[in-house]
Amino acid sequence: EIVMTQSPATLSVSPGERATLSCRASQSVGTYLAWFQQKPGQGPRLLIYGASTRATGIPARFSGSGSGTEFTLTISSLQSEDFAVYFCQQYDNWPPWTFGQGTKVEIK
């Protein structure tokens, strides 16, 4: 099973600032990596797949990069609606599909 590790657990950022979230895989997943946003009481929302492809309707301020075992989600200028929990997920080697434990982006 591939273990996904996200850092940091919590990120405190001011509105308008840049946020950089990290995700590491225990073995290479190529670019089979997705990022999700989750707000309280809601299901996750797909942001990025293929490590760097934005899903339909996702603003350009969200960008993903990386390959192999190291990945990054960048939010270029945080808006109020971006404060949420973010998860990464690998879909290279399944089952099982595995997720990181999440990074909470909170208002500084």
Next chain:
Amino acid sequence: QVQLVESGGGVVQPGGSLRLSCAASGFTFNKYPMHWVRQAPGKGLEWVAVIWFDGSSKYYADSVKGRFTISRDNSKNMLYLQMDSLRAEDTAVYHCARNSLGYTHFFDSWGQGTLVTVSP
């Protein structure tokens, strides 16, 4: 637009059973593999099970294998999760999720979930 609406959650005693449902709309249900994913209170996401678009293949997480059964009714656009021999550690919000089309398998749409609480 794509809608996935879960139902059937509730409080059940250890050793009991529960059947979750997921009503799908806004897309051609019988073309997509479908998943169940759970989230324990305050915790991360754990994949539970997947069923192929035609029901021909099913896979389960080791933690639920032999206790949970995933199924679907393509005539009704419904996904199900039969949960037997429930344990306290099965307490979680259960989400259904749609698998992407094509040769890659990521989750492109999710429901908001239904809460299952296993408690004496």
